[in-house]
Amino acid sequence: MDHDGSAVREALESLDAGGALQVYAILNGLVRSTISIMELTGRP
Numbered sequence: 001m002d003h004d005g006s007a008v009r010e011a012l013e014s015l016d017a018g019g020a021l022q023v024y025a026i027l028n029g030l031v032r033s034t035i036s037i038m039e040l041t042g043r044p
Helices: 005-013 017-041
Strands: none
Touching: none
């Protein structure tokens, strides 16, 4: 993803509504997990 932003953008643009919701849910879960780990470790 960090090496080919154009490919990621194209893949996301081609999703239907259900696929977009699924990607949003997965990314939301990853963000929540990251925040939880940061809170547990006390790292900003």
